Amino acid sequence: MATPSLAERVLSGDVRSAARLMRDLDDRLPEAETTLRAIFPSTGRAYVIGLTGAPGAGKSSLTDKLIAHYRAAGKTVGIVAIDPTSPFTGGAILGDRIRMQDHATDPGVFIRSLGTRGHLGGLSRSTADVVQVMDAMGKDIVIVETVGVGQDEVEVAELVHTAVVVTVPGLGDDVQAIKAGILEIADVFAVNKADRDGADRTARDLQTMLEVRHTVGPVSSAGGGTWHAPGDGLAHPVEDLAWDPPIVQTVAVTGQGIAELAAAIESHRAHLQKSGAIHRREVARARAGFLMLLRERLLSGALEQLEEETGRLDEVAGRIARREADPYALADDLAARLRSR
Amino acid sequence: MATPSLAERVLSGDVRSAARLMRDLDDRLPEAETTLRAIFPSTGRAYVIGLTGAPGAGKSSLTDKLIAHYRAAGKTVGIVAIDPTSPFTGGAILGDRIRMQDHATDPGVFIRSLGTRGHLGGLSRSTADVVQVMDAMGKDIVIVETVGVGQDEVEVAELVHTAVVVTVPGLGDDVQAIKAGILEIADVFAVNKADRDGADRTARDLQTMLEVRHTVGPVSSAGGGTWHAPGDGLAHPVEDLAWDPPIVQTVAVTGQGIAELAAAIESHRAHLQKSGAIHRREVARARAGFLMLLRERLLSGALEQLEEETGRLDEVAGRIARREADPYALADDLAARLRSR
Numbered sequence: 082m083a084t085p086s087l088a089e090r091v092l093s094g095d096v097r098s099a100a101r102l103m104r105d106l107d108d109r110l111p112e113a114e115t116t117l118r119a120i121f122p123s124t125g126r127a128y129v130i131g132l133t134g135a136p137g138a139g140k141s142s143l144t145d146k147l148i149a150h151y152r153a154a155g156k157t158v159g160i161v162a163i164d165p166t167s168p169f170t171g172g173a174i175l176g177d178r179i180r181m182q183d184h185a186t187d188p189g190v191f192i193r194s195l196g197t198r199g200h201l202g203g204l205s206r207s208t209a210d211v212v213q214v215m216d217a218m219g220k221d222i223v224i225v226e227t228v229g230v231g232q233d234e235v236e237v238a239e240l241v242h243t244a245v246v247v248t249v250p251g252l253g254d255d256v257q258a259i260k261a262g263i264l265e266i267a268d269v270f271a272v273n274k275a276d277r278d279g280a281d282r283t284a285r286d287l288q289t290m291l292e293v294r295h296t297v298g299p300v301s302s303a304g305g306g307t308w309h310a311p312g313d314g315l316a317h318p319v320e321d322l323a324w325d326p327p328i329v330q331t332v333a334v335t336g337q338g339i340a341e342l343a344a345a346i347e348s349h350r351a352h353l354q355k356s357g358a359i360h361r362r363e364v365a366r367a368r369a370g371f372l373m374l375l376r377e378r379l380l381s382g383a384l385e386q387l388e389e390e391t392g393r394l395d396e397v398a399g400r401i402a403r404r405e406a407d408p409y410a411l412a413d414d415l416a417a418r419l420r421s422r
Numbered sequence: 423m424a425t426p427s428l429a430e431r432v433l434s435g436d437v438r439s440a441a442r443l444m445r446d447l448d449d450r451l452p453e454a455e456t457t458l459r460a461i462f463p464s465t466g467r468a469y470v471i472g473l474t475g476a477p478g479a480g481k482s483s484l485t486d487k488l489i490a491h492y493r494a495a496g497k498t499v500g501i502v503a504i505d506p507t508s509p510f511t512g513g514a515i516l517g518d519r520i521r522m523q524d525h526a527t528d529p530g531v532f533i534r535s536l537g538t539r540g541h542l543g544g545l546s547r548s549t550a551d552v553v554q555v556m557d558a559m560g561k562d563i564v565i566v567e568t569v570g571v572g573q574d575e576v577e578v579a580e581l582v583h584t585a586v587v588v589t590v591p592g593l594g595d596d597v598q599a600i601k602a603g604i605l606e607i608a609d610v611f612a613v614n615k616a617d618r619d620g621a622d623r624t625a626r627d628l629q630t631m632l633e634v635r636h637t638v639g640p641v642s643s644a645g646g647g648t649w650h651a652p653g654d655g656l657a658h659p660v661e662d663l664a665w666d667p668p669i670v671q672t673v674a675v676t677g678q679g680i681a682e683l684a685a686a687i688e689s690h691r692a693h694l695q696k697s698g699a700i701h702r703r704e705v706a707r708a709r710a711g712f713l714m715l716l717r718e719r720l721l722s723g724a725l726e727q728l729e730e731e732t733g734r735l736d737e738v739a740g741r742i743a744r745r746e747a748d749p750y751a752l753a754d755d756l757a758a759r760l761r762s763r
Contacts, residue, residue: 118750125745135476360743368739371749372721378757379720380713398709402701404466408712409459416719 087112088119094218096191103193106210117210120217125363127159127216130346131238133227133266134247139273142333143247143342144226148184150343151222157189159215159223161208163237191215205236206373212240213370238266239369242362243349245269245342248287250279267326269345275330275338284328291326324352383415428453429460435559437532444534447551458551461558466704468500468557471687472579474568474607475588480614483674484588484683485567489525491684492563498530500556500564502549504578532556546577547714553581554711579607580710583703584690586610586683589628591620608667610686616671616679625669632667665693724756 090098105113130147132140144160151158184190193211195204208225215223227237238244246267272284327345331338353359384394391397391411400406431439446454471488473481485501492499525531534552536545549566556564568578579585587608613625668686672679694700725735732738732752741747 114750118748121748121750122745125743135478137476363743364736364739367742367749368735371739371742371753372735374749374753375724375756376717376721378753379724380717382757383716383720394709394713395705398705398712401708401712402466402704404463407459407462408708408715409455409462412712412715412719415716416723 086116086119088116091116091120091214091217092123092219096188096218099191099214099218100193102214103211106207106214117213120213124213124216127212127220127223128243128350129212129216129223129225129241129366131225131227131241131244132247133238133244134271134273135249138247138249139333140226140247143271143273143331143339144224145184146333146336146339147224147343148190150339152184152187152189156221157219158191159212159218159220160190160192161211161215161223161225162192162194163204163208163225163227191218191220205240205369206377208237209240209370209373236369236373240366242353242359242366243268243346245271245346247271247273248283249274250277250283268324268349269326269342270328271338271342272328272330273333276332276335280330284330287328323356324349324358387411387415427457427460429457432457432461432555432558433464433560437529437559440532440555440559441534443555444552447548447555458554461554465554465557468553468561468564469584469691470553470557470564470566470582470707472566472568472582472585473588474579474585475612475614476590479588479590480674481567481588484612484614484672484680485565486525487674487677487680488565488684489531491680493525493528493530497562498560499532500553500559500561501531501533502552502556502564502566503533503535504545504549504566504568532559532561546581546710547718549578550581550711550714577710577714581707583694583700583707584609584687586612586687588612588614589624590615591618591624609665609690610667610683611669612679612683613669613671614674617673617676621671625671628669664697665690665699728752728756 085093087098087102091102102113102116106117132144132147134140141162144162148158148160184192193215195207195211212223212225225237225241244266246269248270250272270284270287272280272287274280327348329338329342329345331342333339353362387394387397397406397411401408401411426434428439428443432443443454443457447458473485473488475481482503485503489499489501525533534556536548536552553564553566566578566582585607587610589611591613611625611628613621613628615621668689670679670683670686672683674680694703728735728738738747738752742749742752
């Protein structure tokens with residue numbers, strides 16, 4: 082009997098094989114891409130939940146408690162923990178992950194941390210790959226946990242079915258801005274550390290903002306043209322005004338509100354399925370993943386060509402820095418060849 | 423006498439013309455690109471300072487006080503305030519900007535806020551453009567203020583000469599991770615709100631982390647290949663271990679420590695010039711800007727071609743979502759044409 086391929090072993094749920102595939106993807110080995118292609122037709126089964134919010138909001142603890150909740154319900158869980166704060170160490174900082182050690186020996190739980198090490202396709206591309214692998218492994222639920230409030234989160238939100246935005250009472254002035262900006266991404270709000278002063282007020286503020294949104298509707302993006310790229314700010318392009326994002330108060334460290342949070346997520350899932358919006362969201366997920374892939378392929382191809390024809394990128398950059406070369410002309414020239422065929 | 427062109431008016435420092443160019447860039451008008459090209463040879467004079475840190479760290483107040491400092495020294499200042507938290511409103515939230523109203527009537531100060539509205543090239547590309555325009559206007563100093571701690575900040579850090587990382591005492595557990603991750607980006611640290619408990623400890627923690635870094639050195643990115651793209655996590659690729667990032671305690675609201683912060687920035691600038699590292703950093707800036715440009719050009723070109731040949735992106739995404747089309751094959755095919763010429 083032939084030895085099963087890496088793809089077959091991943092599809093059977095083998096943890097070591099999945100971990101190896103993820104490492105190979107990190108190292109951008111060509112075989113890893115081949116395996117990713119082989120598993121692709123078997124993906125699209127996992128339910129993907131995003132968990133995002135500012136640093137210090139307690140997302141890791143919430144994730145920890147959600148894992149326990151889903152495990153108790155007999156579901157297998159994959160976690161993608163993104164730590165974009167470590168560009169140079171080539172990996173995520175493990176401190177927070179220690180909290181998840183309860184699950185370290187549970188074969189129904191697979192945890193993968195991502196840093197922002199040098200990938201042409203960016204962090205969101207790597208996240209999309211890891212979600213695919215966990216999906217192929219047969220995980221029922223995949224939770225994508227992100228730190229920060231930037232464009233990465235908007236991109237990552239395009240990859241999930243239900244986006245949970247985590248906030249806490251009283252983080253300061255800027256938090257108002259975050260809440261306002263992140264409104265359109267959120268399918269569910271968690272006000273964590275709800276045992277602190279101001280939790281009710283934070284929840285009320287969110288509610289008010291959601292009501293304003295209902296009245297005026299989202300402001301459409303101007304000047305965007307036909308195409309939307311990942312990170313173009315149009316997360317969940319199929320806006321679903323029939324859904325009122327619930328606001329759940331939680332205290333992750335004690336487990337308070339976790340069942341309610343899981344119920345709110347489940348309620349959103351049921352809404353997507355009942356309204357048919359799940360199909361539009363699947364298309365949006367596919368679109369975002371495809372654009373991330375395309376962006377990476379194009380850039381790496383163009384840079385190879387540039388190296389062959391024009392010289393090393395650093396030499397080109399040196400000429401640009403001395404204002405001897407025109408970056409616009411160079412970029413136009415490289416891009417025009419694609420268009421002219 | 424011929425009417426001066428928009429480029430000429432921007433180069434003469436005309437505020438209305440610069441504001442119009444920025445709006446045209448936002449709207450991606452082709453003329454705006456032409457103007458950007460025309461001003462390009464006259465750029466490269468401004469000194470660009472990045473100011474980044476978590477929400478609530480008081481970056482806007484610090485920026486405000488730095489403006490006053492530089493104005494008092496007779497320097498003109500441009501500010502690019504990036505608010506990536508507002509993907510849908512198509513612009514930045516203005517709350518924080520109100521604090522800067524002292525400077526609203528000062529012709530030596532030009533403030534521009536950026537949201538994350540739908541740009542193929544992403545937020546960092548828009549930032550690069552605005553920095554170029556302010557540079558062309560003749561601003562002596564350009565300050566780029568970013569909210570958040572994600573990949574955007576790593577990209578934006580590649581565009582600046584001196585990166586100031588702002589932190590505050592006691593923001594919670596996750597802050598440790600941020601500090602550790604952002605170490606390699608920072609040329610100067612500001613511990614703001616230093617009148618709060620724990621400021622000395624935060625400064626000491628930072629110092630300890632910097633010392634560890636000196637001992638073990640940065641961990642290089644594995645598997646990256648030859649090329650680095652914007653956002654590949656290799657901000658300031660020319661790492662400068664001859665520079666010890668100073669740590670300055672500030673209280674932005676009272677102005678305490680602002681002169682020291684400005685002195686630390688000036689000291690880094692002098693170091694770059696004395697050591698010759700300024701040239702390497704200029705090359706790194708040019709490289710990052712060029713790659714952002716190329717990424718945008720390639721993606722928009724490829725998507726036009728896809729639309730012509732394969733059908734609308736949403737239809738393609740629908741086929742991918744139903745697993746009828748292979749996104750890897752589609753992306754490879756589009757990218758291969760560029761390479762095969």
